[in-house]
Amino acid sequence: MRPFTRSALRPYVCPSCRSGRLVGRRRFGSKPDQAPDVYDVVCVGGGPAGLGLLAALRASPLTSKLRVALIETQDLQKARAWSLDSQHFSNRVSSLTPSSVSFLKKIGAWEHLDTDRAQEYQEMQVWDGETDSRITFDWSADTSPFENLPTVATMTENANLVRGLLSRIAASGDENISIFSNTTVSSIENGTDHPDGPDLSAWPVLSLAPNGTAQSQLPTRIAARLLVGADGINSPVRRFADIATEGWDYNRHGVVATLSLADPDQVSFPIGTRTAYQRFLPSLGGPVALLPLPNNHATLVWSTTVENAAYLKSLSPKAFIAMVNAAFRLSMTDLKYMMRMERPANSASDYEDLHESELTWRLQHTPQASQVPPMVNGVQEGSVASFPLRFRHASTYISPRVALVGDAAHVIHPLAGQGLNLGMGDVASLSKTIEYAVDHGMDIGDILSLEKYTAERWAVNAKIGGVCDMLHKLYNVPGHGPVAWGRSLGLEIIDRLPFVKGFLMKNAEG
């Protein structure tokens, strides 16, 4: 918690001094003067957050007339054309909370998603690999036994979400909207005072450059009434606005993979109920989670040390599957042993895999917990990948004519699957803020209009990011010492107090 506290205790600079300090410093590259094309909202970054904001603005009658632009480095045509068959899934999957889903429904984007590829789950099993204390998250305390269990979250491929949002935006028509895909922002700087026209000296002006293949009729300079940074962890927009960001690297990687499962031993009740599993592995650096996908598939997120991640990625498919099955079943000692096993030099598949036989043997000597996920029996080719886990939080989300959303504002540990949901929450709040400002004749880039957004989101995101960070640290203490005892006691108590659990779940939902 130390670095987190430090960010809270940073010396206070009053907001007006901060904005005064900005004027001289706002600069990111440079370009000669010519009259820019003026937009109301310019969004840098075409990920789920940026596209979500655009879709939300296009969906509201108050903001649909705003002149908006989106700039994305990647080719969005590929995202529009993304397609996979029903037995294959992308390895970048997010769990959308019901509030994120209802926001997507509200802006009319949900119907543009391929919902056959999305999987709801109604129950979540979380347990401690060291002490086996367990907590079950579901809404059974809040519902009668005769209704279907409400959803805890919905697993959705990011590519499916992005394609759906693009399709929603396309359905809103092409009036007042420009999407510059395959385009880089080469510089952002303040505009100039045009003596015969407006004074844009406090407006961000972006210089655009096409990526690779040159595009025709691309305006080179566009001015933004409100510049939205949805441009990820290294946000150039954040750098332009000179917004400080605090954080640290966890020195952990998240290993992801798309897996196929064996048929479950027992039929779930009620029929169709799917369960997500997460087991904390304190000795291996983080939790392993198996989240359901349609057609008896699942996505894996295994947060572990960088060395372990490299080891897992180097394994043959059979060995990888054995390690995943082991991660949900074996004791910490067994797992640590298997993580150090020699990899066979020749990965000939006709021999029985060493990891596989090791697992079979060790399972016979391990008492089985009551609720473990079905055995994994396949891994989709090319789906094993890893990404570094980091924590970042910007000191504020706004600056004159600038707002940050999604990863540009905050990056958190993925153990609660909240990252994308926080971004959706940002987008819902920012689009509401813009609506109010437009309705009341306010300048949407003005601090007075935007301060509502940062007030609404900063503390919420800090809280959820902080809880995830705390859980990460709590569940990285190996052995059976007082920390393990304490966290298990806490988990058992929460599991037995339905109202506390309900409160936590509602909080996690944002």
Add this chain to the structure above:
Amino acid sequence: MTNLRPTIRKATSLLRHLNSPHRAHSTSVSADELSHFSSLANSWWDPMGPSRVLHLMNPLRHDFIASCLFDSLPPPRASAPETSTPVNNLRYLDVGCGGGIFAESLARTIPTNANSPSQTVTQAASITAIDPTSALIKIARDHARMDPKVEAHLRDGKFTYKNCTLEDIVASQRETPEDEKFDIVTLFEVLEHVDSNAASSPLAFLTNCLRVLRPGGWLVGSTIARTFPSFLVNQVIAEAPWPIGVVPRGTHEWSKFVNPDELYAWAQEGLMRSQDGASLRAGGDALQGMRWKCSGVMYFPGIGWKLVPGSENWGNYFWAIRKGL
């Protein structure tokens, strides 16, 4: 002879008197207030500056005007073209616009494109904003240029800043037919800065506002009640040193505050006076079709301004008078 007419000036007009050769006539202002308000001019548009509380109140003005229009909409002009879809067609006059906080926000709701099918809640088609202080008008014009949309309205004439007094507008409208006058006249945070003496009175000021309003139109304003709670809130707490106070010391003078019942009486009297002919005095007939609206607002630090019905006598309140058809 205009300089002999009773002139009413708002506090924000004080800068003019600093430079004015006619300073001898400015009976409604004291030297203290002069220096106080001139020191505020530079920070007028600083969102974190001394005018912050005023900026925060601005969205509520839009809400209150919308509620007046919801109650009763000024009828379309005889000269107005028939349209199938609702359009913004109301003409606004903002009296004592100061640095333009309200005027600029209203100008932003005027559609750029005349064929725009959407209608905004304030239904503004044009706005004229006046203030007798040239320094403040300059601040307002300079700030308006920082927004291309507002700047475009300044150029196409839908938005006008005029450095003149209300009396100048009254004089220029003497020959204007009733139907061509303003639909909405706004008077935000002005009345409580008007002196009551031989040369000026809030009643005379209100009467002039009603003179430039067309029948069926609304005179909308906001001011502060002169009661014990308002003394406590506005004089003791709001003007307390930082971090408690939110308003610069010396902004308000409690004795000049106006109570809702006084205002209501002035509104009736003003309506009758504004319709006095050269020889014929308008009587109670002038009050036919009049409407009166009043709604208290309160500032909660950290939350902002909220409409609190029934709190009119506690401090700040919005009021509106509809001139009968």
